[in-house]
Amino acid sequence: MAALFVACFAVYGSDTWYLASMRGLDFSWHVMLGYSFEAHYRHGVDLLFNFGPLSFIYTSAYFEDSHALKITLRLLYHAIIAIGIVHLLVRQSSWRLALWAFLSVFLPLFGDALLLLPVMLLCYSETRRDPQDRFAAAVSVVLCFDVAFAGLVKITPWVFAIPALLMLTIYRASLKERFPLAAACFVGFTAALWLWSGQRAGDFVNFTLAYVDAALAYNADMGLPVSGLLQGLYAAGALLVLSSVSLRDMRGKILAILLFGYVLVAYKMAFMRHGEMPSMAFMALAVAAAAQCSVATFDRSRARRALQAALGVFAALSAAVTGNAYLAVLPSDWRSGYVEMLQERFLYFADADYREKLVSTWRGYRDAAVREARSAFPFQGVNGPIDVFPFEFSLAYASGLPIATRPAFQAYYATSRRMTERNAAFLEGPGAPQSVLFSITPIDGRYPTLEDPLAFRAYRRLYRLDRQTADALLLVRRVAPASETEDCRDTQLAFGQSEPLLPVAPDQAIWAKITLERTWLGRVAEFFVGPPVLNLAISTQGGQSTYRFLREAGESGFLLSPALPNTAAAGQFFDGKAQGANHVAAFRLPTPETALPIDWFQPNISVRLCTLSWGP
Numbered sequence: 001m002a003a004l005f006v007a008c009f010a011v012y013g014s015d016t017w018y019l020a021s022m023r024g025l026d027f028s029w030h031v032m033l034g035y036s037f038e039a040h041y042r043h044g045v046d047l048l049f050n051f052g053p054l055s056f057i058y059t060s061a062y063f064e065d066s067h068a069l070k071i072t073l074r075l076l077y078h079a080i081i082a083i084g085i086v087h088l089l090v091r092q093s094s095w096r097l098a099l100w101a102f103l104s105v106f107l108p109l110f111g112d113a114l115l116l117l118p119v120m121l122l123c124y125s126e127t128r129r130d131p132q133d134r135f136a137a138a139v140s141v142v143l144c145f146d147v148a149f150a151g152l153v154k155i156t157p158w159v160f161a162i163p164a165l166l167m168l169t170i171y172r173a174s175l176k177e178r179f180p181l182a183a184a185c186f187v188g189f190t191a192a193l194w195l196w197s198g199q200r201a202g203d204f205v206n207f208t209l210a211y212v213d214a215a216l217a218y219n220a221d222m223g224l225p226v227s228g229l230l231q232g233l234y235a236a237g238a239l240l241v242l243s244s245v246s247l248r249d250m251r252g253k254i255l256a257i258l259l260f261g262y263v264l265v266a267y268k269m270a271f272m273r274h275g276e277m278p279s280m281a282f283m284a285l286a287v288a289a290a291a292q293c294s295v296a297t298f299d300r301s302r303a304r305r306a307l308q309a310a311l312g313v314f315a316a317l318s319a320a321v322t323g324n325a326y327l328a329v330l331p332s333d334w335r336s337g338y339v340e341m342l343q344e345r346f347l348y349f350a351d352a353d354y355r356e357k358l359v360s361t362w363r364g365y366r367d368a369a370v371r372e373a374r375s376a377f378p379f380q381g382v383n384g385p386i387d388v389f390p391f392e393f394s395l396a397y398a399s400g401l402p403i404a405t406r407p408a409f410q411a412y413y414a415t416s417r418r419m420t421e422r423n424a425a426f427l428e429g430p431g432a433p434q435s436v437l438f439s440i441t442p443i444d445g446r447y448p449t450l451e452d453p454l455a456f457r458a459y460r461r462l463y464r465l466d467r468q469t470a471d472a473l474l475l476v477r478r479v480a481p482a483s484e485t486e487d488c489r490d491t492q493l494a495f496g497q498s499e500p501l502l503p504v505a506p507d508q509a510i511w512a513k514i515t516l517e518r519t520w521l522g523r524v525a526e527f528f529v530g531p532p533v534l535n536l537a538i539s540t541q542g543g544q545s546t547y548r549f550l551r552e553a554g555e556s557g558f559l560l561s562p563a564l565p566n567t568a569a570a571g572q573f574f575d576g577k578a579q580g581a582n583h584v585a586a587f588r589l590p591t592p593e594t595a596l597p598i599d600w601f602q603p604n605i606s607v608r609l610c611t612l613s614w615g616p
């Protein structure tokens with residue numbers, strides 16, 4: 001039965017879904033993941049993202065050259081996870097196997113939770129492994145491969161894996177084990193996979209800095225309000241899991257600390273980054289609960305084990321409901337959806353005719369997606385290379401033109417100083433695009449020019465408006481950059497205090513740098529529950545409007561006036577004919593509303609306001 005579980009889990013997780021569309025914010029970056037792998041982009045140099053060089057295994061766009069490799073890697077990755085589950089958590093227990101078989105129906109549908117699982121399994125392996133047990137050591141080694149692999153797919157596993165490996169190394173050293181098996185294997189596999197994926201050894205430091213920077217930017221600016229009830233349910237479940245660890249010996253204490261790190265990372269990756277999508281956190285919680293009722297460190301009381309098992313099932317069902325994953329396993333044509341998917345995927349490996357038919361279907365999806373994106377391209381006779389702002393990389397990909405994307409290629413996450421500076425430097429360099437398909441499409445109610453703020457300033461100086469439609473602009477690179485001058489003044493504000501702005505000419509603008517200093521208590525609270533949502537209120541001829549304010553983008557500097565609420569207003573700005581109706585007469589930062597009664601920021605807000613002028 002255990003062998004059947006391993007086979008089913010590996011095959012079920014080996015495939016991914018493909019769509020007949022590549023439009024929209026999320027599907028657009030899926031296209032970039034596949035394209036960047038096949039185009040040999042250098043991560044940390046050509047591409048800055050919180051996904052790494054092996055992330056192409058999760059793309060929903062079909063790329064024929066890398067598809068077979070993607071299936072092979074996914075099969076290997078899931079097989080190692082299943083082997084770890086069987087060796088560490090199941091053994092010969094039929095009810096444990098049944099519990100993990102239930103979880104396996106949903107687990108491959110939640111990518112972030114699945115990426116954390118090898119690290120958690122490694123924690124159980126290294127805290128329980130006998131120094132003389134060679135098979136257990138071998139299991140730890142292959143789990144290290146999965147940990148390294150997951151870390152080069154996305155940053156999330158690194159956030160948990162690196163401190164966990166450090167703690168495990170110290171613990172194993174306390175057992176008189178001289179060779180740091182887990183840490184050494186993780187480093188070795190990471191280096192090998194990095195080079196194997198076509199990356200350069202010298203880029204790894206830049207990649208790591210960009211990786212961490214993108215993760216911090218996500219934590220700072222991607223959080224959305226989420227139900228207090230859901231957070232309370234997760235917190236209660238996490239406490240139940242942590243209370244199940246025996247603290248009678250050092251092994252139990254180490255495992256308790258590691259599990260606390262695990263549930264904290266799961267909380268941050270779901271509630272703090274995606275807000276209304278906590279399904280990843282609940283799935284990770286289900287895994288932790290099921291693991292704890294399967295190991296010897298747990299209180300042997302049947303009632304306590306049953307409680308953990310029930311928590312695992314409840315959390316998995318909560319994840320399925322909040323993430324709509326149950327739709328993937330509902331009965332279809334009198335057969336279980338899960339069984340149907342298993343059958344199809346086994347046939348993919350066993351039946352060449354069936355495999356070719358399925359590949360033909362995927363080619364059809366790709367061709368339909370490309371046709372749809374190409375038909376949405378708003379201009380004819382465009383010269384390449386081309387980029388698209390703020391996202392919709394799929395339009396550039398489908399256009400057939402040479403592509404020159406900004407390293408942080410989707411504006412909504414290019415909010416950190418490092419990423420927006422790299423984008424601006426790219427636009428200054430020889431690899432910059434000749435044409436830019438531009439529109440105003442901010443997310444989450446943000447002030448539009450806070451997304452990749454330095455790119456706005458670079459576009460105004462380096463590009464001119466060529467053509468426009470109601471929803472898109474075509475910016476074309478100038479023969480020579482426009483000259484730019486600035487006249488600045490500094491001031492101090494408080495939350496809620498309004499600051500008037502002097503009027504400027506239609507071909508001028510006001511650039512703002514707004515710096516909020518966090519208190520030490522605010523920094524601590526931000527680490528655990530995320531930062532408070534900040535707002536920016538502006539006054540124009542049309543009245544007052546409130547937008548979401550992004551702290552780090554504000555520190556980098558952004559275009560404050562004229563306001564660019566839509567693409568038409570952006571067209572006037574790039575053409576040097578901004579209308580007075582969009583001039584910002586005054587602005588203020590309302591006092592943030594938070595659930596915690598603490599001072600998140602220092603009372604004084606530093607502001608620099610610069611009048612920008614452009615000439616020939």
